[in-house]
Amino acid sequence: MAAAYGGGGLGLVSAGTFGLLRAQAALARRTIGEPTGTSPDAAGIYGRHHSGDQLTLALLGDSSASGLGVRHAFQTPGAMLAAGLAECADRPVKLVCSAVVGAQSSDLPRQVDEVEQDHPDVAVIMVGANDVTHRVKPPAAVRHLDHVVHRLRDLGAEVVVGTCPDLGTVEPVAQPLRWIARRASRELAAAQTIAVVEAGGRSVSLGDVLGPEFAASPIEMFGPDRFHPSAAGYASAAAALLPSVCAALDVWFGGPEEQPDVARGEGVRPIALAAVEAADEAGTEVAGAQVGGRDRGPRGRWALLRRRPGRSSGEVQATAAEDPPLR
Numbered sequence: 001m002a003a004a005y006g007g008g009g010l011g012l013v014s015a016g017t018f019g020l021l022r023a024q025a026a027l028a029r030r031t032i033g034e035p036t037g038t039s040p041d042a043a044g045i046y047g048r049h050h051s052g053d054q055l056t057l058a059l060l061g062d063s064s065a066s067g068l069g070v071r072h073a074f075q076t077p078g079a080m081l082a083a084g085l086a087e088c089a090d091r092p093v094k095l096v097c098s099a100v101v102g103a104q105s106s107d108l109p110r111q112v113d114e115v116e117q118d119h120p121d122v123a124v125i126m127v128g129a130n131d132v133t134h135r136v137k138p139p140a141a142v143r144h145l146d147h148v149v150h151r152l153r154d155l156g157a158e159v160v161v162g163t164c165p166d167l168g169t170v171e172p173v174a175q176p177l178r179w180i181a182r183r184a185s186r187e188l189a190a191a192q193t194i195a196v197v198e199a200g201g202r203s204v205s206l207g208d209v210l211g212p213e214f215a216a217s218p219i220e221m222f223g224p225d226r227f228h229p230s231a232a233g234y235a236s237a238a239a240a241l242l243p244s245v246c247a248a249l250d251v252w253f254g255g256p257e258e259q260p261d262v263a264r265g266e267g268v269r270p271i272a273l274a275a276v277e278a279a280d281e282a283g284t285e286v287a288g289a290q291v292g293g294r295d296r297g298p299r300g301r302w303a304l305l306r307r308r309p310g311r312s313s314g315e316v317q318a319t320a321a322e323d324p325p326l327r
Contacts, residue, residue, distance in 0.1 A: 039066035039101065042079040044325025046093045047086025055249070056094045057082050058120035058157070060111040060148075064165065064206075065099035065126035067234055074320040075231035080238035081124060081245060083320040084311070088242075089251040095325065096120065104130045105144040112148055120157045122248055124241060125149075126206070128164025128192060132184045141188060142195045149199035158248035159201030162241055163189035163279070166207040186279040193275035193286050197303050202287040204244050205278045206237055235313035240283035242316060243308035247285075266306045270299035277305060 045054070059065050059078045067076025074080070082095035096118045098111035105127050115123070125148070131141040145161070152159050168182025186207055193203040246252055260266035268289045269277070278284040289304035291297060311319075 039063070039068045039099075040070060040073040040076055042067065042073040042076045042082070042325065043095055043097055044327045046079070046082040046095060046320075046323050046325050048092055048326055050086055050090045050092050052089070052091035054092045054094055055085065055089060055122070056096065056118050056120045057085060057245070058115040058118065058123040058152075059095065059097040059099055059126075060108060060115070060123060061099045061126035061162075062103040062128075062130050063099075063101040064129065064162075064234075064237065065124070066097065066101060068101050070231045070234065072231075074324065075234060075317070077124075077126070077234050077238045077241070079325070080235060080316045080320040081242055082325070083323040084238070084242045084316050085122075085245055085249075085251075086323065087319055088246045089249065094118070099126070102130060103127065104134060104136060105141040106136075108144055108148040109151075112151055116155055119155065120152070122158040122160065122245055123152045124160050124162065124245060126162040126237070128185070128188050129167060132164060132167055132181065132188055138188050138191045142191045145192055146195040146199050149196055149201045153200045159196070159199075160241060160244045160248055161192060161196045161201055161203045162206045162237065163192045163196075163203050164207065165237075189279040190275040193278055194271050194301075197271055197275075197286055197288050198301060200288065202244050202248060202285055203275075203278065204241050205280075205282060205284045206240060207279055207282070231317065232313065235317040239310055239313040239316045243283075243310035244285045247308065260304065260306060264307045266304075268302055268304050270297065271301040271303040272299070274303040274305045281307070283307060283310075 057078075059081070065077060067078065070076060078095050078097050082093045086093040096115050098114040100107060100111065103111070108125065108127065125145070127145065128141070149159050149161070164185050166182055167185045168178045189205060189207050196203045268291060271286075274286045278286045285306045285308055286303050287306070288295065289302045291302050295302060
């Protein structure tokens, strides 16, 4: 937990406020402590009872991807995504996970090294929180993410990135540090979205998935350290990501996916506008789009913003619990 969370905004505060922020950050750091323990090993083959060729799902990122804080493998995001994808695709899914507790975006290239030999069909990346807490400048963090998405796409994998969660909901963080954490998280999430779409991937906003819902039910949604999600919290993140993972592979719940729904606020926008809008709402997907056969318009890259209806977090968690992997 770094003293100022994302850095840039601190130049605008007074010396007294700066001192308060340092004190609040030190208190939060003592309360949360350093991550301890390991995440359950969820790697394996899910959906063995399904027919068809096996798909491979690679999971990269930080502790939010590895599932730090839960006791059982089926409670991790990887297990829930793999089991859910197997059910939707009616095919077995091999899960490989190179996510590391404490990872920053700069660690992603090494994680790709670990999974590239598995030739993933789809890769899910969850990263950003540690970049914010360690005050990594967004351009530096995004540069690593951009490189990795390009690399995975060159390997033939579809890529879905869960953008930086809203750290303004972490209970031990008080105001005004909470406001700065929220602002830094959303700024990084928007920058991640632009980079991911430009590189040929899809982004899904996790900010509000780990935001108001967590703020309303902190005991249920956060784990014992009040920083990492509980099993229910990870299920909410997996439920937000799963529809986009399925869509990236052209599989869907019981049939073809729906056309964009204007009533849900879906549609094409310039990428910068889509990125800002997505950072403010849970589960919002942003992917590349064309208008009149062109990828770009007067305001840059076209992007399709979607709010995909999917399964509930309880359904996603139950599917993983009922489908243990083959090691």
